[in-house]
Amino acid sequence: MHWLVTLVALVIAVPAFAQHQQHTFAVHPNTNLHGRFLHITDIHLDPHYQNGATIKSGCHNQPKKHRKKKQRKGKLSGYWGAPTTDCDSSEPWVYHAIKTIADDWKDKIDFIVWTGDNARHDLDKKIPRTKEEILALNYKITTALQEEFRDENNKTIPIVPCIGNNDVHPHNQLRSTASSTLDAYSKLWSDMIPREQQEVFRQGGYFAVNILPGIRVLSLNTLYFFESNDQVLACKDPKSAGKRHLEWIREELTKARKMQARVYVIGHVPPSSRTFYGSCLTAYTQLSIEFRDVIAAHLYGHVNYDHFIVLQQEQQSQEENRIINIQKDSGRYITNLKHQYQQVNGNDQDKAVVVHVAPPILPIYYPGFRINEYDNDSKSTHFGTWTRYHQYYCNLTYWNNEKQHHALPRFELEYSTDEAYAMDNLTVGSWLDLAHRMTRKTDESRALWNTYVDNIFVQTEHDDD
Numbered sequence: 001m002h003w004l005v006t007l008v009a010l011v012i013a014v015p016a017f018a019q020h021q022q023h024t025f026a027v028h029p030n031t032n033l034h035g036r037f038l039h040i041t042d043i044h045l046d047p048h049y050q051n052g053a054t055i056k057s058g059c060h061n062q063p064k065k066h067r068k069k070k071q072r073k074g075k076l077s078g079y080w081g082a083p084t085t086d087c088d089s090s091e092p093w094v095y096h097a098i099k100t101i102a103d104d105w106k107d108k109i110d111f112i113v114w115t116g117d118n119a120r121h122d123l124d125k126k127i128p129r130t131k132e133e134i135l136a137l138n139y140k141i142t143t144a145l146q147e148e149f150r151d152e153n154n155k156t157i158p159i160v161p162c163i164g165n166n167d168v169h170p171h172n173q174l175r176s177t178a179s180s181t182l183d184a185y186s187k188l189w190s191d192m193i194p195r196e197q198q199e200v201f202r203q204g205g206y207f208a209v210n211i212l213p214g215i216r217v218l219s220l221n222t223l224y225f226f227e228s229n230d231q232v233l234a235c236k237d238p239k240s241a242g243k244r245h246l247e248w249i250r251e252e253l254t255k256a257r258k259m260q261a262r263v264y265v266i267g268h269v270p271p272s273s274r275t276f277y278g279s280c281l282t283a284y285t286q287l288s289i290e291f292r293d294v295i296a297a298h299l300y301g302h303v304n305y306d307h308f309i310v311l312q313q314e315q316q317s318q319e320e321n322r323i324i325n326i327q328k329d330s331g332r333y334i335t336n337l338k339h340q341y342q343q344v345n346g347n348d349q350d351k352a353v354v355v356h357v358a359p360p361i362l363p364i365y366y367p368g369f370r371i372n373e374y375d376n377d378s379k380s381t382h383f384g385t386w387t388r389y390h391q392y393y394c395n396l397t398y399w400n401n402e403k404q405h406h407a408l409p410r411f412e413l414e415y416s417t418d419e420a421y422a423m424d425n426l427t428v429g430s431w432l433d434l435a436h437r438m439t440r441k442t443d444e445s446r447a448l449w450n451t452y453v454d455n456i457f458v459q460t461e462h463d464d465d
């Protein structure tokens with residue numbers, strides 16, 4: 001009877017074994033993957049936002065006089081939001097946006113990356129933000145996403161969050177060790193952070209997750225690399241939080257390479273000479289180049305422009321204008337970007353890193369989100385690679401003018417990378433090729449550049465090209 005006992009033991013053991021297999025990378029799934037994921041970022045919910053308020057007050061106060069005249073001149077906020085101003089997101093807009101994206105996409109995507117800055121900016125001196133308010137706003141957004149993105153089995157689609165520089169108090173400042181802030185987020189996001197990663201997160205605000213067999217997401221804590229965070233040292237200091245974080249990234253990428261997994265790296269503040277400590281940027285660039293076979297994409301938010309940044313080892317020290325207010329200096333930002341692209345050599349794909357910044361839900365221009373596509377052929381060696389994205393946007397000026405707000409705003413397709421930029425895939429080489437194609441001295445190239453700049457400002461009026 002021994003064989004029977006063994007067989008029974010085996011049968012009982014199989015489910016546990018199968019479950020365990022789900023958590024390793026090597027085995028690609030047999031399930032029907034959609035091959036799509038959502039990227040949503042920079043929601044900046046503002047509970048103090050008022051309809052018909054003055055733009056000058058950050059959309060917080062009603063005008064004392066000349067309401068009609070101000071309204072005519074577009075100096076008052078709309079019901080859904082105040083596009084092309086510094087005002088943060090209204091509550092009706094945020095909840096509607098999350099709901100409508102979920103209604104349209106939740107049964108067509110495999111997971112969500114959500115790259116931070118859920119709380120409003122600290123712009124109104126009369127109502128300074130508190131730590132409690134910031135956490136409450138993050139609670140509201142977390143709950144809304146978890147509720148809206150339930151699948152037909154009432155299970156929430158996997159969501160990978162990360163901390164933005166406006167999700168901490170005061171903004172940009174986060175201690176280099178365990179803190180009550182990290183503790184609070186570890187509790188708030190306990191369903192999204194794998195159990196075995198929760199201690200890592202409590203210590204450093206970052207974590208890794210096997211989002212699908214064969215695809216791993218690293219959620220970084222960019223505040224440890226961020227030059228505006230006075231609580232941390234630059235990465236050249238061996239005791240710095242940034243250095244520790246880099247070591248963790250290296251371990252994770254090494255593990256992923258061994259398991260033959262693709263890695264999507266996500267964070268809030270994108271690596272650039274304007275944002276990162278120099279030593280942190282150099283190390284990040286180096287590491288990314290070293291693991292370019294493993295990393296499928298670097299996906300970020302924070303900057304509010306829809307664009308990509310090219311990091312090259314040699315060029316970092318040359319880049320000028322370290323600190324500029326990009327919203328007020330958009331012309332300069334675009335000019336610098338063009339210079340960066342002009343320096344790109346099409347054959348540099350082994351020496352360059354391409355970092356992607358998605359535009360925000362915040363209507364600083366028109367709000368938007370991205371539907372990314374990846375290779376979902378589990379038999380292919382390209383499984384998990386990034387192939388295309390579709391950029392959606394919502395013309396809030398139009399919807400603000402719709403009478404009585406009975407009509408609910410709808411997102412529309414802005415562009416797709418294959419049609420707008422003639423890209424077959426989204427590898428580093430393809431992006432460098434685009435950088436090159438956009439910056440030549442031909443009419444065709446200039447037209448492509450103009451399309452790109454219109455997309456940077458999400459189709460709003462701009463005078464920067």
Ligand SMILES: [Zn+2]
Nearest residue numbers: 117164165302
């Ligand atoms: Zn930010």
